[in-house]
Structures are given as structure tokens and as C-alpha cells.
Amino acid sequence: MILKFDIQESIKGIWEKLGGWLDTLILNLPNFLLAIIVFIAFIFIARYAGKLFDRVFRKQIKQDSIRLMAVKVLKAIIILIGFFIALGLLNLDKVLTSVLAGAGVVGLAIGLALQGTLNNTFSGVILSFLPELQIGDWVETNGYAGSVTEINLRNIVIKQSDNNYVVIPNSKIVEEPFKNFTRTARSRIFVNCGVGYESNLEMVEKLTLETIRDNFPQRGNEEVEFMYTGFGDSSINYVVRFWADVTKNRDILVAQHKAIIEIKKAYDAQGVNIPFPIRTIDFKNSLNLNKE
Structure with a gap:
């Protein structure tokens, strides 16, 4: 029960x-x-x-x-x-x-x-919205220069001028400065040269400015600048600065190449000397064989 x-x-x-x-x-x-x-x-x-x-x-x-x-x-x-x-x-x-x-x-x-991986991932998201860096841009960063071919969640891929690819972690791009040639259509070009001490400096300045202006038309407020920079061992040195169309590093080399050719032609026509280094050796006869 x-x-x-x-x-x-x-x-x-x-x-x-x-x-x-x-x-x-x-x-x-x-x-x-x-x-x-x-x-x-x-x-x-x-x-x-x-x-x-x-x-x-x-x-x-x-x-x-x-x-x-x-x-x-x-x-x-x-x-x-x-x-x-x-x-x-x-x-x-x-x-x-x-x-x-x-x-x-x-x-x-x-x-x-995943601290490092997450850092690169968030950096990749930041880079994807960054207008200063887009696929196809020519950039210089972390000691490398080339065209951006890919931006993913881990790294960006740069194709250098020698046709080799460089993979750079996104965090390196976010933390380090980079130079983007493509964001600006025009850039300033620098050409350094020197003329002989016997040259008419005012004439050289005028001739150089005219040569650059004729071959590189300046726009708006752009102008060609010419300034002597110092007395060298064999020449009086100067720098000429002007504006040109530049979207990658090769454009700078092309503009400098053209400017050097045209300046050399103009100097040859006017007899302006671009000297090469000269070393003078002075022999002194310190031993007099005829001495009594």
C-alpha cells in the first residue's frame, strides 16, 4: 500500500x-x-x-x-x-x-x-573606401613603386615597371606614407644642369626658359622656374622646374629625357658649354739639376 x-x-x-x-x-x-x-x-x-x-x-x-x-x-x-x-x-x-x-x-x-590578420583585414576595408588609392593607380610606398593591380582583405598587389609583382600587407599601407602619381594629372619636373664659368648667365637663363616653354606649354598659373644653385668644381649649376602631364613615374623620366635633349640642342646652337669635370695637374720642378 x-x-x-x-x-x-x-x-x-x-x-x-x-x-x-x-x-x-x-x-x-x-x-x-x-x-x-x-x-x-x-x-x-x-x-x-x-x-x-x-x-x-x-x-x-x-x-x-x-x-x-x-x-x-x-x-x-x-x-x-x-x-x-x-x-x-x-x-x-x-x-x-x-x-x-x-x-x-x-x-x-x-x-x-588573429591580431595581425584582423589588422590587415580592417586595413583592407579602410583602403577599399580610400579615394586616394584605387586599382590602376601608380604609387610609391614602402620602398616600392608600381601600378596597383589588386586590393583584397589581406594585402595590395603592385606591379612594378620591371613586370614583377610586390605583395604588401594592408597594415603597412595604412601606417606608412605613400605617394600616388595618378591622383594628380600634372606634376612638376626637375632638371639639373651646369654651364661653364665663361658663360653669359643671363643669356643661359633666358635661353633655357624659352626652350622649356616651347616644348612644355604651361597651363593656368603654372610657370617655368630657373634658379642657379651654386658654384661647382667645373660649372655653375642650376635647376629648372616646369609642369607636365604625369600619371606615373615613367612620365617623369620621359619629360626629363625630352627636356635634356632640347636644352642640349639649344646650347649647341648658341655655343653654350656644358663642361665635364676637369682636373688640372701642376708639375713644379723642385729639383734643380743645374744648381751649383
């Missing part, structure tokens, strides 16, 4: 527990359905937001890998927001707190383990 009574009490306790669970489920059923609807709605919002931002990013980011990664990150953030809101509707505050704490710990561990 005692055993039968214990079984009945156990069954009664189970039914009461199940009844309590059923009552709780019925009471929370509206919130549960609302949480599901909210979460599904955020999934659809993330999908359409991803398409919208993909169109926007397509105009700003030329590199497909960075654009797709940015869209995926955005969609994941929207879905996570919907997940947390759904948990809040279910009154699972403790679960939400535990999830956030766990996510923080996991995120910290991953961040420490």
Missing part, C-alpha cells in the same frame, strides 16, 4: 509539473510567435539590405572580395540584432546576458589569436 501511494504521488507530481510547463507555454506562446516573426523579419531585412548596400558598394569598391565581405558582415550584424531582440521578447534576459558574455570572451580570444 505504501508503494502504491508513492507511485500515485509521483505521477501526480509529474502531471502537475507538465501542467505548469503547459501553462507557461500557453502564456508565453504569443511572445514566442512574436519572437519568431521578428527574427524572420530581420532575416528578410538583412537580405534586402545586403542587396541595397551591394549596389552602393559596387560604385565605391572595385575589389569584389572586399565588397562581398562587407555585405556579409552587414547582413550578419542585422541578423544578430534580430536574434537579440527575439531573446528579449521571450524574457530570456539571463540567456541573453550569457550569450553576450560568451561572445565577448570568444571575440577577445579570436582577436588575440
Whole structure:
């Protein structure tokens, strides 16, 4: 009899527990359905937001890998927001707190383990929105010069003038200065030269300025500048500065090449001497053989 009574009490306790669970489920059923609807709605919002931002990013980011990664990150953030809101509707505050704490710990561990990789990744996202650096630009950075052929989430790839490729981590580009020739259509060219000490300096200045102006038309406020810089061992040295169309390093070399040829032609026609280094050796007869 005692055993039968214990079984009945156990069954009664189970039914009461199940009844309590059923009552709780019925009471929370509206919130549960609302949480599901909210979460599904955020999934659809993330999908359409991803398409919208993909169109926007397509105009700003030329590199497909960075654009797709940015869209995926955005969609994941929207879905996570919907997940947390759904948990809040279910009154699972403790679960939400535990999830956030766990996510923080996991995120910290991953961040420490992938510190260098994440640095390059975030630097790649920054570079993708940086108007001063685009695919096809000719840049000088970290001791290398070339055309940018690729920008991804880890590095940029530069094709040098010798047809070799250089891979540079994104963090190096963000932290170090770089020079972009393509961002400006015109740049100033410097040509250094020297003339003999017997030259008419005023005539040389006038001749050089006329030669450069005839071969390199200046625009707007641009002008050709000529300045003597010092007395050399065999010549009086000067620098002439002028503007030309430059979008890469080769354009500078081409402009200097043309300027040197034209200046040499003009000097030859007017008899202006461009001296080469001269060494004078003075022999003194300190030994007099005829001395008594």
C-alpha cells in the first residue's frame, strides 16, 4: 500500500509539473510567435539590405572580395540584432546576458589569436573606401613603386615597371606614407644642369626658359622656374622646374629625357658649354739639376 501511494504521488507530481510547463507555454506562446516573426523579419531585412548596400558598394569598391565581405558582415550584424531582440521578447534576459558574455570572451580570444590578420583585414576595408588609392593607380610606398593591380582583405598587389609583382600587407599601407602619381594629372619636373664659368648667365637663363616653354606649354598659373644653385668644381649649376602631364613615374623620366635633349640642342646652337669635370695637374720642378 505504501508503494502504491508513492507511485500515485509521483505521477501526480509529474502531471502537475507538465501542467505548469503547459501553462507557461500557453502564456508565453504569443511572445514566442512574436519572437519568431521578428527574427524572420530581420532575416528578410538583412537580405534586402545586403542587396541595397551591394549596389552602393559596387560604385565605391572595385575589389569584389572586399565588397562581398562587407555585405556579409552587414547582413550578419542585422541578423544578430534580430536574434537579440527575439531573446528579449521571450524574457530570456539571463540567456541573453550569457550569450553576450560568451561572445565577448570568444571575440577577445579570436582577436588575440588573429591580431595581425584582423589588422590587415580592417586595413583592407579602410583602403577599399580610400579615394586616394584605387586599382590602376601608380604609387610609391614602402620602398616600392608600381601600378596597383589588386586590393583584397589581406594585402595590395603592385606591379612594378620591371613586370614583377610586390605583395604588401594592408597594415603597412595604412601606417606608412605613400605617394600616388595618378591622383594628380600634372606634376612638376626637375632638371639639373651646369654651364661653364665663361658663360653669359643671363643669356643661359633666358635661353633655357624659352626652350622649356616651347616644348612644355604651361597651363593656368603654372610657370617655368630657373634658379642657379651654386658654384661647382667645373660649372655653375642650376635647376629648372616646369609642369607636365604625369600619371606615373615613367612620365617623369620621359619629360626629363625630352627636356635634356632640347636644352642640349639649344646650347649647341648658341655655343653654350656644358663642361665635364676637369682636373688640372701642376708639375713644379723642385729639383734643380743645374744648381751649383
